[in-house]
Amino acid sequence: MRLLFKSRIKETGGRVAWLTTNGSKQILELNWYPKQYRHGGRSGLDHLAFEVEDASDAYGKLTATRKGALAPFKEGKWMLAYIKDPDGNWIELGSRTQRRRRRRTSRPTRVR
Numbered sequence: 001m002r003l004l005f006k007s008r009i010k011e012t013g014g015r016v017a018w019l020t021t022n023g024s025k026q027i028l029e030l031n032w033y034p035k036q037y038r039h040g041g042r043s044g045l046d047h048l049a050f051e052v053e054d055a056s057d058a059y060g061k062l063t064a065t066r067k068g069a070l071a072p073f074k075e076g077k078w079m080l081a082y083i084k085d086p087d088g089n090w091i092e093l094g095s096r097t098q099r100r101r102r103r104r105t106s107r108p109t110r111v112r
Contacts, residue, residue, distance in 0.1 A: 001028065012037050026051060047082070047090035055079040055095040062093075 001019040004027065009016055014033035020026065029049040052058045056072045059081035063069045070082035070090075074097060081093045 009033075047092050049092040049094060052093050052095050055081045055093045058093045058095075059083070 001021050004018040004020055006015065006017040008014070009031070012033050014031060014037060016032075017030045019028045019030065031047060056079060059069065059072050062083050069084070072079055072081040074080075077096055077098045079095050079097050082090045083093070085091055
């Protein structure tokens with residue numbers, strides 16, 4: 001994977017990194033927090049975030065076999081849902097509620 005962005009999280013003392021692979025539009029966001037930060041899982045990793053086609057559908061499929069879930073909710077232009085992995089880390093599932101508009105690329109018409 002290729003690193004797109006990394007930074008410190010001022011509020012928690014943690015760190016965030018965004019990764020991608022060549023040829024993919026997906027971004028893998030990794031957040032890490034120090035052990036004293038109370039919201040992290042047992043490993044200190046708070047959550048993994050994935051953009052999915054339909055967060056509600058993915059949530060429904062995954063909660064059939066997992067406990068510790070947060071039902072889908074809307075936040076801005078996103079539908080988000082969370083499930084926990086076996087170590088207690090959150091896995092975020094996000095889908096856009098409004099698709100980005102594609103820019104029209106047309107050449108200007110010349111009038112003579």
